[in-house]
Structure formats: C-alpha cells, structure tokens
Amino acid sequence: MLKFHEYRNPALAIDLVVFGYYEKVLSVLLLNRNEEPFKNGWTLPGAFLQMEERFSEACGRILKTKLGMEHLFLEQLYSFDEPGRDPRGRVISVTYFALVNPRNFGLAAGKMANDVSWHDIKKMPELGFDHKKIFKKALERLRSKILYFPVGFELLDEMFTMTELHELYECILDISIDRRNFRRKILDSEYIIDTGQKREGLQNRHPSLYKFNKKLKQHNFNLNVS
Amino acid sequence: MLKFHEYRNPALAIDLVVFGYYEKVLSVLLLNRNEEPFKNGWTLPGAFLQMEERFSEACGRILKTKLGMEHLFLEQLYSFDEPGRDPRGRVISVTYFALVNPRNFGLAAGKMANDVSWHDIKKMPELGFDHKKIFKKALERLRSKILYFPVGFELLDEMFTMTELHELYECILDISIDRRNFRRKILDSEYIIDTGQKREGLQNRHPSLYKFNKKLKQHNFNLNVS
DNA sequence: CTTACTTTGCGTCATATTAACGCAAACATG
DNA sequence: CATGTTTGCGTTAATATGACGCAAAGTAAG
Structure with missing residues (x-):
C-alpha cells in the first residue's frame, strides 16, 4: 500500500x-x-x-x-x-x-x-x-x-405574506397547491409566526406579515402535497 | 488565480x-x-x-x-x-x-x-x-x-417473513412498531410481494415468504411511525 | 393425539389528516 | 360607488392512522 x-x-x-x-x-x-x-x-x-x-x-x-x-x-x-x-x-x-x-x-x-x-x-x-x-x-x-423543512424562508424577505410563501412553494415544486389547505398546514406546523404587522402601503389595511419561527424544532412538518 | x-x-x-x-x-x-x-x-x-x-x-x-x-x-x-x-x-x-x-x-x-x-x-x-x-x-x-424507501431488503435474505421484516424495522429505528399496523402499511405500499412459498422446515405449514418488489416506483411509501 | 402456549393473518373502531371547495369580509381599481 | 380580486376562516367526505380484539395456524411437551 x-x-x-x-x-x-x-x-x-x-x-x-x-x-x-x-x-x-x-x-x-x-x-x-x-x-x-x-x-x-x-x-x-x-x-x-x-x-x-x-x-x-x-x-x-x-x-x-x-x-x-x-x-x-x-x-x-x-x-x-x-x-x-x-x-x-x-x-x-x-x-x-x-x-x-x-x-x-x-x-x-x-x-x-x-x-x-x-x-x-x-x-x-x-x-x-x-x-x-x-x-x-x-x-x-x-x-x-422543502416538503419537510422550512428551507424556503431563505429566499424571501424577513417578513412576507402568506400569498408570497404560497407562490414560492408552487414555484419551487412546479405544482399548484390549494391556497386554503396550504395556509392551514403551514400555520398548524408553527413554522411561521404572525407578526401582527402590515406592510405599509397605499391604502389603510393589508394582509398580515409573517416571519420564520426560528425556535422551531425540526421534524414536525410534512407538507404532503399531491 | x-x-x-x-x-x-x-x-x-x-x-x-x-x-x-x-x-x-x-x-x-x-x-x-x-x-x-x-x-x-x-x-x-x-x-x-x-x-x-x-x-x-x-x-x-x-x-x-x-x-x-x-x-x-x-x-x-x-x-x-x-x-x-x-x-x-x-x-x-x-x-x-x-x-x-x-x-x-x-x-x-x-x-x-x-x-x-x-x-x-x-x-x-x-x-x-x-x-x-x-x-x-x-x-x-x-x-x-428506511421510512420512505425500501432500503432494508438489502439486509435480509432474498425471501423473508413478515416477522423478520418487522423485527428489522424495529431494530434499525430502535422503536417498537405495532405488528398489525406495520403489516397493513407494508402490504398496502406494494413494496413486497407474497411469493406464495413457505420455508421448508420441521412441520407442515409455515408463514408466507415475501420478497422485495423490484418493479416498484419510488415515492409511494411513507412509514409514518410514532 | 391432546393440551397449553405462541405466532400469524385479518378485522374493527375511534380519531386524525387530507383534499376539495363554499363564502364573506377586506381590499383594489376605475 | 360599483365591480372584481384577495384574504381569512369554515365545512365536509374520503382516507389514513393508532390501538387493539380474536381466531386459525403453528409449536412444544406429555
């Protein structure tokens, strides 16, 4: 040798x-x-x-x-x-x-x-x-x-709307995901936190801004999309 | 450079x-x-x-x-x-x-x-x-x-009993899995085939021998054990 | 062969999860 | 203000899961 x-x-x-x-x-x-x-x-x-x-x-x-x-x-x-x-x-x-x-x-x-x-x-x-x-x-x-780990947050701003997160998942996975079911799953998983804030803009009210929950333990997420 | x-x-x-x-x-x-x-x-x-x-x-x-x-x-x-x-x-x-x-x-x-x-x-x-x-x-x-891909078959003989497969999973994952639920999930997944054969042995009848279904497409398996 | 015990195969049932979709309030636009 | 879109929340049927009952098949010993 x-x-x-x-x-x-x-x-x-x-x-x-x-x-x-x-x-x-x-x-x-x-x-x-x-x-x-x-x-x-x-x-x-x-x-x-x-x-x-x-x-x-x-x-x-x-x-x-x-x-x-x-x-x-x-x-x-x-x-x-x-x-x-x-x-x-x-x-x-x-x-x-x-x-x-x-x-x-x-x-x-x-x-x-x-x-x-x-x-x-x-x-x-x-x-x-x-x-x-x-x-x-x-x-x-x-x-x-991305199906089991919240890796997508790295691609978005620190605060983002539910719609932005939903679009990101659809784009990455190249499939369409029911908006309402996606919302429920993501919120149930506790991977994101509702900041209570709104994006300042043209009109009076806007959709909620969320951010990634950094305290979350890893494996309690399973976005089982079809 | x-x-x-x-x-x-x-x-x-x-x-x-x-x-x-x-x-x-x-x-x-x-x-x-x-x-x-x-x-x-x-x-x-x-x-x-x-x-x-x-x-x-x-x-x-x-x-x-x-x-x-x-x-x-x-x-x-x-x-x-x-x-x-x-x-x-x-x-x-x-x-x-x-x-x-x-x-x-x-x-x-x-x-x-x-x-x-x-x-x-x-x-x-x-x-x-x-x-x-x-x-x-x-x-x-x-x-x-092993939770989503039938990788364990490499560790067993070509033909094996359901009990052997069950023991293998319990051993690798170091958890106990309900025997009857495991059986149902594995059979539903179509990851194994009942060969119809029995292991020749001391007495007249024995449990079924199964083998790995090599024709299976990959991602239709999810052994969601607790 | 008979008895006692273990293993195997199949079924039930309450609960949880999922997919599909309804709907109204909030919002944007002209 | 009128109209169409976006957002948040809910319902429902179908399916999956976890816990466990039970009897037939198999084993061991007298």
Whole structure:
C-alpha cells in the first residue's frame, strides 16, 4: 500500500448551485467563463479547494469574490467523481447549494456583473463540465427538502405574506397547491409566526406579515402535497 | 488565480460504513488498525482514492480486499473536511454507506479475519479519526431513508417473513412498531410481494415468504411511525 | 393425539389528516 | 360607488392512522 507522503491524488474543486427567487421565478446563478475550457460557455460558480481551507470557507470565498454575496444558507449536496468531467484532468467536485434573496444583494435579474447572471430554472442554457447534472441534483434536493423543512424562508424577505410563501412553494415544486389547505398546514406546523404587522402601503389595511419561527424544532412538518 | 497544473490539494480518502443485520442485531464493520495513527484502535474501513479511480471503484476495492465482499448496496453519504481530522495531514474523506446480509459472505459475528469485525451499533468502541461522526451520520441516513424507501431488503435474505421484516424495522429505528399496523402499511405500499412459498422446515405449514418488489416506483411509501 | 402456549393473518373502531371547495369580509381599481 | 380580486376562516367526505380484539395456524411437551 501507498505511504501517505507518496500519495498523489485528483484535484478537488468546490462548485455551487446558488438559487434565488425573485418575482415568482426561481433562478440559478451562472458564470460566463472567460477562459478555456468552455470559454464563453455557462457554468456553475466554483473554485479549487485551497490546502488548508474548509469547504464552507471555499464556498464563502466563491460567493464573496465572484458574486459579492455573504452569509447565505449553504448545504452540502453531493460529490462528483466522473473521470472525464473536467477536460483538464481528474477533478473531484464537492458541491453545495445555496439559497439567497436577490434583493438583499441588489442583484435583480440582469443587474449583475456581465459575466454572472441569474437564469430561470425553466430556461437553462447548456452548461459546461457535468454541471447540468449537478444542477439537477440540487433542484431535486431543494424540492424534496422543502416538503419537510422550512428551507424556503431563505429566499424571501424577513417578513412576507402568506400569498408570497404560497407562490414560492408552487414555484419551487412546479405544482399548484390549494391556497386554503396550504395556509392551514403551514400555520398548524408553527413554522411561521404572525407578526401582527402590515406592510405599509397605499391604502389603510393589508394582509398580515409573517416571519420564520426560528425556535422551531425540526421534524414536525410534512407538507404532503399531491 | 492558480493555474490548473500548479494546483496542489488535500489528499482524498474514501471511507465506508458497512451495515450488517444478523440475529436481530444491527452491526457495523470495523477495522483494527495495524499501523499508526490509531494503531490497534478501531476505524471504519477506507483507502485513498487512486488517480483514475471512481468512488464506487474505490468502495469495491475496499470491500473486496479488506472485507471479501462484492456487489453491495452503496450510497454516497457525505464528504468530511475538517483540517485536523487526520493527524498525518489534510485529508478529505468522501464517505459511503453499504448494506450487507452477512449470511451472503459467511461472515457471522466473530468469524472474520482477526483485524475486521462486526460491532453492534449499540456497543460501539471508540473510533479513530472523526469516524464516530461519520458513523452517526450514516446511521441517521439509514434511519431516515428506511421510512420512505425500501432500503432494508438489502439486509435480509432474498425471501423473508413478515416477522423478520418487522423485527428489522424495529431494530434499525430502535422503536417498537405495532405488528398489525406495520403489516397493513407494508402490504398496502406494494413494496413486497407474497411469493406464495413457505420455508421448508420441521412441520407442515409455515408463514408466507415475501420478497422485495423490484418493479416498484419510488415515492409511494411513507412509514409514518410514532 | 391432546393440551397449553405462541405466532400469524385479518378485522374493527375511534380519531386524525387530507383534499376539495363554499363564502364573506377586506381590499383594489376605475 | 360599483365591480372584481384577495384574504381569512369554515365545512365536509374520503382516507389514513393508532390501538387493539380474536381466531386459525403453528409449536412444544406429555
């Protein structure tokens, strides 16, 4: 067997699937590459892991330097290992997915640096490397996770209306959910709190604003939608 | 930014959590190390990833050479990145969990090579590296997965009685489940098929033998136990 | 074979959850 | 003010769940 110091191994990259939700559209941040391979093609943002860096630090570095974002919800997704996935040589990719409210970063669709942009998940371009596969895995994870864990709040403002939350779920899951049943289930689950406040606006009264109940223990939620 | 060929990165290991079920006990395969670090301590079986090897190939290599096993159920678990997790230097570990019926390999408790043995998950020794953490993650995954996916069949013989399946679920989840309600749910889910056969034995009649329904589509199962 | 005990298969029933949808008050718009 | 939409709350039938009864089938021992 190989001794530790003799060991030579594949390169290790971190790639990110950053989801954003804005005006009823779920999007993913893509980078337009300015170098080979896949020059001028779209890929997920990523970087090689530094020698003493943790995965989460690498994620933070990518988010900050390439995208100008900080303190996002991050979760490890999967590690990809196909030998041909990077034409430059063997690269293992550990992937994470992130959720962000684009409004917190002034990054509404179309207003970003010219090599980074949001792409509606229903209108994705071709992606370089095996990033299509990674994206699919991330979307699948988001969809299954939101059914039992209140992960969607990361995509909304701190306070939101029931309608906004309902639209978010319909958009992410790509199904229609009965508004009244959704309301009942979400309220029963105690995942959100009625702040009693209203959004100040044009007229006198408005629908209630809710916020995420951070004190909630995890597994008492099961949005069993058809 | 670093050029691809200049890049130097952490070492990459694969570690396995191999679960086996035998005589109503759920166990994990551990290796007694014969070299530093953690000499004479227990660890999960693992190896460094070879340059052109896929994760699944490395898993197969570990299973075959260290444990004499082949063709197990394998699923990627998580990738671990703490800088101090290996005293020899920076090692990233991509982990998998495997399910095996020990009877298929003649590996009943205590009958293995002297440096490999099954350990009841309720009586685990101290583990080297961060392997305790990996083991916990694997057990958590197994427990949550078995509630919505028929993953337990990998641990039983091809044909099994309802009682055996029921005992397996109680053992893995470490709870008691009403026998009659379990039966109803499992049969309603169509996850198993009544083979019509009986186990040949001492007397004339025996309980039905069932087998896993391989044609089943995935997500129509929800064992909602209390 | 008979008796006593355990295991297995099937059924009942009260309660909880779900899906589908009604409706009126609050709200927006011209 | 008149009209259409949004929001909050409720009802109901169908289904799922948890707790448990019971008898036929199977086992063990005299």
